[in-house]
Amino acid sequence: MSDYGTSDVHRIRQVPKRASYDRETVHAILDAGYVAHVAFVADGAPVALPLFYVRDGESVIFHGSRKARFMRFLGEGAPVCFTVTHMDGLVLARSAFHHSMNYRSVMVHGTPERVAEAEKARALSLFTARARQGRPQETRPANAQETKATQILRLPLVEVAAKVRTGGPLDDPEDMDLPVWAGVVPMAMTFGEPVRDIATVSAG
Numbered sequence: 001m002s003d004y005g006t007s008d009v010h011r012i013r014q015v016p017k018r019a020s021y022d023r024e025t026v027h028a029i030l031d032a033g034y035v036a037h038v039a040f041v042a043d044g045a046p047v048a049l050p051l052f053y054v055r056d057g058e059s060v061i062f063h064g065s066r067k068a069r070f071m072r073f074l075g076e077g078a079p080v081c082f083t084v085t086h087m088d089g090l091v092l093a094r095s096a097f098h099h100s101m102n103y104r105s106v107m108v109h110g111t112p113e114r115v116a117e118a119e120k121a122r123a124l125s126l127f128t129a130r131a132r133q134g135r136p137q138e139t140r141p142a143n144a145q146e147t148k149a150t151q152i153l154r155l156p157l158v159e160v161a162a163k164v165r166t167g168g169p170l171d172d173p174e175d176m177d178l179p180v181w182a183g184v185v186p187m188a189m190t191f192g193e194p195v196r197d198i199a200t201v202s203a204g
C-alpha cells in the first residue's frame, strides 16, 4: 500500500524516525481503536470531544445526535484535528529524564462532511459491527426516526500521520550500571467476561 501524501505542515517534526505515513500502519492503528478525540473550535474556544468512531475505507466516520452542539459546528464545515492513541507500555529508564511510553497514535486533520441520508443505513451498520462482528444481522436496525435523529460525519484520510514508539529505555551509556530497575511494563486494552443482560417483561 502507498503512503499518504501528507503535507509538510502535518508531518511529524519531533523524533521523525517514529513517524509513519504508511496506509497499512495507519489502518491498523485506527482499526484497533474505539474512541477518538475530535478537537475543534466552538464559540471561540477549543474543545476536544471523545467520540466513538469507525474506519470506512479511506475515511473515518463518527456520529451523534443531530441536535448536539458539536454537530452544529462540524456539520457546517469546521476543521477538526482527530486523534487516536493506544498505550502499549510504560518505559522505565535508569535516569528520570529517559522515562518514556510505548504507543501507537494517529492524527488526521481535515473538514468532515455529513453522510448523505441514503448512505446512513450502511454507515450505522458499521458502528454496530464494530461492537461485534455479525451484530447488524442479529439486531433490530435503526428505524426511520432513529436514523433521522442521528447525524454521521465522514472525515477523509488525506492529511494523516502516525507515530509509533516501541522497545526499551534509551539510557545514556554512563547510566547503564546504575542500580535501578529499568525496562518496559506492558499495557493493553482487554475485554472482561461478558455479563448477560436479563430481559424483564413489564407486568403491564
Ligand SMILES: Cc1cc2nc3c(=O)[nH]c(=O)nc-3n(C[C@H](O)[C@H](O)[C@H](O)COP(=O)(O)OP(=O)(O)OC[C@H]3O[C@@H](n4cnc5c(N)ncnc54)[C@H](O)[C@@H]3O)c2cc1C
Pocket: 035, 047, 049, 050, 051, 052, 053, 062, 063, 064, 065, 068, 069, 070
Ligand atoms: C468513550 C466515549 C465515547 C463517546 N462517543 C460518543 C459518540 O459516538 N457520539 C456522541 O454524540 N457522543 C459520544 N460521547 C459523548 C461526547 O464526548 C460528548 O459528551 C457529547 O457528544 C456532547 O455533549 P455536549 O453536547 O454536552 O457537548 P458540548 O456542548 O460540545 O460541550 C459542552 C461542554 O461539556 C463538557 N463536555 C462535553 N463532553 C464531555 C465529555 N465527554 N467529558 C467531559 N466533559 C465533557 C465540556 O466542558 C464542554 O466544553 C462519548 C463519550 C465518551 C467518554
